[in-house]
Amino acid sequence: MRVYLGSDHAGFELKERLIAWLREAGHEPVDCGPETYVPDDDYPVYVLRAAYAVAGNPGSLGIVIGGSGNGEQIASNKIPGIRAALAWTTETARLARQHNDANVLSLGARMYSDEDALEFAKVFVATPFSREPRHARRLAMIADFEKSGELPPLPGPA
16 A cells, blocks of 8 residues: 655654555655654645555555644644544544545654554554445545535435
8 A cells, every 4th residue: 555644843753654564564654744854844845745645546545643643633634635533542543544535644753652643553554434325425525625625415305
């Protein structure tokens, strides 16, 4: 599996650890930066590149890392076709893939231990989308909105 990674200074060390694990596990990590630790860098520079690469390479995944993961998730979700999910447990990482077909995992390096973050990433990468009709229907609504800008119709009598 090709996995694009991007971080800021707060997520730099965790990104390096995730890259090492991905290689050991037989995946293809692609480091979108930063290449070195820069204490005042700006996450959008690297996170947007990782998400953009995922959008352009169907079947790939992304992992973006910052202090909380919030900004990284927000930035990633600005790229059409990206479904970035913030994980804080293995269950949220699993459900992001299983129910939402998330293609980018956002992690907060200051929110939990590296060991927990690594476990969230393992679960995320290993979990397939369930393809259950209710989840596929919801994702289609989101994709349609993303393309057209039109809200889904309200439910009601036919």
